[in-house]
Amino acid sequence: MFGMQWDKVIAHVDMDAFYASIEIRDDPSLAGKPVVVGGSADGRGVVSAASYEARVFGVRSAMPMSRALRLCPDLVALPGSLRKYSAVSKEIMEILGRYSPSVQPLSLDEAFLDLTGMELALGTPEEIGPAIRAEIKEQTRLTASVGIAPVKFVAKIASDYDKPDGLTIVPPGGVQDFLEPLTIDKLWGVGPRMQEALQQFGIRTVGDIARRSPEFMAQKFGQHGQHLLRLARGEDARGVVSHWDAKSYSHEETFAKDQGDVETLESVLLDQALRVARRLRRDDVAGRVINLKLRYPPFVTLTRRTTIDERTNDADRIFDVVRKLFHAEWNGKPVRLLGVGVSGIGEEYGGTLDLFDPEPLRQRRDALTDTVHDLEDRFGRGKITRAGALRKRSVRDTGTMNDKPTDPE
């Protein structure tokens, strides 16, 4: 063995300007141009992804599209196709699945992999890293940046270190040296506020934190301070949580125009229930806590939850419950955001069957749902759905790209 032993090997794979890169790949005339994917400027559209050419102008994701266009008048703004990106994402996650049974997707374009103990089968981190990047590039013609470290959050920082199209490996003995010069905003949990507060004590780099005493950090910043100190010293016990262990499944959407029509809103809830159920079923899990999220403009957000008597991953049951929560809560005024979530997750089996939902009937409905899901997988979302979820298309067609699954973490 050379150097220090790897206790854990964690990789973070982050696709470079994912949505924009896919668009450029599929339309070579866009190459070299500032490209963004996002909602339209006249709605409430925001930038979902920006090519590196666009970033030169200061365009960033999550920025309002109108502002992006002011910064870069020549910007090529595309509406994007979540369906296409999902399909590419699936390809990438499949590739990652070949390297590790433990893959934790954070969104469509990034994931953690636990590569611990893979040396014999796949090689050292120095061999696996390039292999993953090469395979993604070969199969999807897209570039990924990869960070590999013995600590989870360090792997994430490392993937960003040499982005785009980079590979950064931080070996066990090198974690301190790697973190030391980084500015504190690279640490998870340090936002602008925290950054300002830390700077008041002359703390500008991760190394500055690492040199402080636990007593100092606890006294000035409480528990969070102690947590930051542990991170700064390269201590992060969190492991890779593959989708199996995810604690919550949810789906939410911000509407381009506030919606006040009850049938439209119910249709949105049904569509979201279908999506959440689909992800639960794909993972063979079910949940007992049904969550509703509701936002009135501008930012009044309500969340309501209820616990049902048995775990479910049945879209009809989820919809039934969430619709009741909605009607108990809704004041009849236009709504800006709706979301459906299921938590209290456990294995699908072990629930007592429902008397009023005979097993043969339930199995037939399950089979139908699975068939619909298969068709969606093959032909894309929106090609087939419940009649009840159709009305919502009018919402989606003008919708923003904020319509993506929320992550469990």
Added chain:
Amino acid sequence: MKFSLVQSELYRCLALVAGVVPSRSNIQGLGSVRVEATSDGLLSFMGTDLDTFLVTNARGTVEEAGVVTVPARRFLEIVKELPSDVVEVKSTSSGISLKSGQGRFRLVGTDPEEFPAAPEISEESIFSIQGDHLDRMIRRTIYAVTTDFTRAELTAVFVKAEGGELRFVATDGHRLARASHPGEYPDWGGILIPPKALSLVQKQIPEATESISLSTSKRYCLFNLGNSRLYTRLLDGNYPPVEDVIPKDNNINAVVNRELLISSLRRVSVISESTTKQIKLSLLADAVQLSGQAQNVGEAEESLPATYSGDEFHIGYNATYLLDLLRTMDSDEVTLSFKLPTTAGVFTPVIENGDPDLLCLVMPLRLPGTEGAGSEVATSARG
């Protein structure tokens, strides 16, 4: 108003009424008890949470008729601590004064005019039943009422008369209990009585042998319980067609001792997954076998003598559901009847010469192998 009554009787009345009165309420006067004295010596105490009204009567010495409303709990607390003597209650300009032995108390009340009136229901009874029988019908069904508000129509006990029998039915969608009381009851629609009212009824049943009658209006029903009357708002909604979901063709039958089954279930369920309480019930030749298994906990298996001669049969259950229903039976033996591991099992008490007056249905747990993919991961817990 002025009356006197012995402490024990006054305490009994107030304690009953306090059971209905909400402990916290935004509505003025709702935490109060309304006390009315009439010149013929009748004292009536009423409390409500607007869904349920309870009126209970006592006989005292009335010197002056009248009505007052005073905070129920405070009144109760004072009376509870009084010596067992005669208590004199008198209205004052602001409420009441109490006199007992050396003690003098004044309680500020509210305006009796603002106290909600009990619903009007004709006294004509729909049916009557002996107190202990009513108590048993309630006990045998109330546990199965769902607490899941998203299934609103199941949050009550369904009461009806059919085929000469009075029937109480409750279900939470996973189990169902149907208690019957034979008689000559004419067929009669069906009403949904909230469980809260029924447990209040249970507490008020005066004597086991006394007859209790029920009358209804469109939105309320009234239990006439001797000295007390309990009005309750009925739940609005359509009860699902329960008779349709009770299997008629379960042909795998076994008979087993009820007490043995209960104690065995209690032991075996100690070793089951804590959330699902899953146990496996197997019918073997002349035996019922129970087994439990939990990861990192251990395994359990017990066999009980039973009357059974068919093929081996295995079904998964939540042990808590089985214990709940077995405890509501009084018989020595219980009949278990099944058809498939995925359909409802029916449990009935074995009654000599006569039909069982109770039917308990429980849905099984979903076992791996009862449908397609995805069961691999789940098998470890069930063997």
